[in-house]
Amino acid sequence: MNRILIASAFLLVSISAAFADEIPSAPPATAVVSPAPKAPAPKLVEPHLHIPRSNVVGHARVALTFDACMGQADERILSTLVRERIPATIFVTARWLKRNPAAVAVFLQNPDLFELENHGQNHIPAVDTPTLIYGIASAGSPQAVRQEVEGGAAAMVAAGIPAPHWFRGSTAKYDLSAIGEIRAMGYRIAGYSVNGDGGSLLGAVITEKRIASAKDGDVVISHVNQPTHAAGEGVAKALVDLKAKGTQFVRLEDVEDTGDDKTTE
């Protein structure tokens, strides 16, 4: 009896830990504890972004956005985008650019497909007070937010990429003052409306289902930097699914995007 109880308890703990890992919007409690009792955690927002609907039955308009945070390029996704001629907006960090010159060359060879935008210098959340987000330390000051944004843009220009007009910070979370600072630097801030791959931690089947069910006017976020994760397989399949459904793919620069939390107006 005892052994059964212990085994059940262990199973429960395993399941909840795995679930917490896979769903970034429900981080473990330890990740949101403020670093010092005197400094309350800042109010963070995770802005939404939408594009104008096509309102044409059978031709939903969808903007695919991909984050290239750190690590390698996911060839399963990249090769599908190129082969199927599917346009997309890719958010790159300076760190990722440095490690993936071959993928950067593919982007630059296909300017009709790829809009490249700024995901920051070191993949540090653009929050101007000290806190932890999913265990990642925030920039922590307005100066550090500015450095993250400017450092990302400088690396892009140095790699031969046109100067970016959009910024998306690591974790896609911000405090409102950081949003104001980044807007004052001339950027729009890219939220999203469909979380396609749960931070690249979801399985292939659920990822494919989430992305393939994008509706008219949606902006999908997923990742192009985790070639060993199952999610990327689902992303690649969903691209083909969406194309087969007659989806009209646009990039953020192609349409009048509308974000909340003062991210675009």
Ligand SMILES: [Zn+2]
């Ligand atoms: Zn990222």
